[in-house]
Amino acid sequence: MLRTALLAAARSPLARQVVERTPLARPVVRRFVAGSSLREAVDVTASLIADGRKVTLDHLGEDTTDAAQAAATVDAYERLLAELGSSGLAHGAEVSVKLSAVGQSLPKDGEKIALDNARLICEAAAAVGTTVTLDMEDHTTTDSTLGILGDLRVDFPSTGAVLQAYLRRTEQDCRDLSGAGSRVRLCKGAYKEPESVAYQDKSEVDRSYVRCLRILMNGAGYPMVASHDPRLVAIAADVASAAGRTVDTYEHQMLYGVRPDAQREIAAAGKTLRVYVPYGDQWYGYFMRRLAERPANVAFFLRSLATK
Numbered sequence: 001m002l003r004t005a006l007l008a009a010a011r012s013p014l015a016r017q018v019v020e021r022t023p024l025a026r027p028v029v030r031r032f033v034a035g036s037s038l039r040e041a042v043d044v045t046a047s048l049i050a051d052g053r054k055v056t057l058d059h060l061g062e063d064t065t066d067a068a069q070a071a072a073t074v075d076a077y078e079r080l081l082a083e084l085g086s087s088g089l090a091h092g093a094e095v096s097v098k099l100s101a102v103g104q105s106l107p108k109d110g111e112k113i114a115l116d117n118a119r120l121i122c123e124a125a126a127a128v129g130t131t132v133t134l135d136m137e138d139h140t141t142t143d144s145t146l147g148i149l150g151d152l153r154v155d156f157p158s159t160g161a162v163l164q165a166y167l168r169r170t171e172q173d174c175r176d177l178s179g180a181g182s183r184v185r186l187c188k189g190a191y192k193e194p195e196s197v198a199y200q201d202k203s204e205v206d207r208s209y210v211r212c213l214r215i216l217m218n219g220a221g222y223p224m225v226a227s228h229d230p231r232l233v234a235i236a237a238d239v240a241s242a243a244g245r246t247v248d249t250y251e252h253q254m255l256y257g258v259r260p261d262a263q264r265e266i267a268a269a270g271k272t273l274r275v276y277v278p279y280g281d282q283w284y285g286y287f288m289r290r291l292a293e294r295p296a297n298v299a300f301f302l303r304s305l306a307t308k
């Protein structure tokens with residue numbers, strides 16, 4: 001119930017105003033968000049790479065209803081990618097993009113605007129020798145996002161997708177995206193979805209995750225195992241070795257601020273561990289989804305408000 005309430009609040013403009021105006025929220029937010037500026041994001045990236053981890057950077061923002069805001073997001077990614085290139089970090093860092101931040105939800109021509117904008121970001125990434133992964137948002141956007149992915153992959157074949165194991169459709173999407181050169185980040189899924197399209201029970205989601213892992217690991221693409229769940233991390237290693245994969249043919253991914261010790265352990269074991277690093281001022285929706293994932297985070301958040 002708490003998860004449902006938090007995910008509803010993640011989409012509520014009123015709740016957003018209240019939480020964002022709470023300056024004391026910020027230290028707690030900083031556990032999950034690298035900072036508001038490009039400089040802070042690049043500094044965090046440099047220290048993670050120096051520590052043996054890789055990075056995917058997310059310029060925070062979503063559900064943009066303003067074309068100028070979408071263009072500003074493209075500009076932010078272009079500046080970020082140029083900075084990654086000039087500071088020599090592009091070998092270890094790529095970017096993650098939410099299509100709703102670059103125009104997908106605009107009422108008129110949203111899909112075309114998002115495709116054109118995403119193409120600009122892919123060009124900027126290619127110019128410095130790195131890649132883009134398209135985040136996956138709620139299920140009403142899945143077909144559109146996969147359609148745009150297909151268009152982008154014609155010119156930028158290394159563009160990655162995210163698939164969510166909680167969706168009933170995802171096993172088939174995994175089959176469709178398991179070909180050579182296909183980079184697929186498999187996560188459980190972070191949005192509130194109806195029973196008609198998504199498994200509701202945690203154990204059902206976990207079982208779906210394992211079925212999807214088997215499909216991806218036995219395919220010819222590059223699976224990206226995005227989970228902090230120790231059980232699924234261990235199963236991924238078993239499924240990969242049963243599929244005859246070496247550790248350089250897939251990677252693990254975790255969120256900034258979540259299980260950092262496990263992140264270091266995976267990297268120290270000689271595997272690729274990529275950290276998803278969000279930055280920027282539009283942290284509200286992202287932060288609320290992180291609270292929803294773990295009730296203890298809510299207590300942490302409330303305690304910080306009470307004691308400061």
Ligand code: FDA
Nearest residue numbers: 135136187188189190226227228229253254255276290293
């Ligand atoms: P689960 O939620 O069961 O957590 C397992 C354990 O991890 C917990 O017991 C706890 O120890 C720790 N943990 C997990 N979340 C935590 C948190 N917020 N705070 C503290 N500890 C936590 N989703 C989506 O819908 N679209 C997307 O594009 C992406 N992209 C994405 C990229 C990457 C790199 C990751 C790691 C995740 C995503 N997600 C996502 C989010 C994903 O769908 C999911 O909500 C979270 O990863 C939590 O699920 P776990 O698999 O970690 O398992």
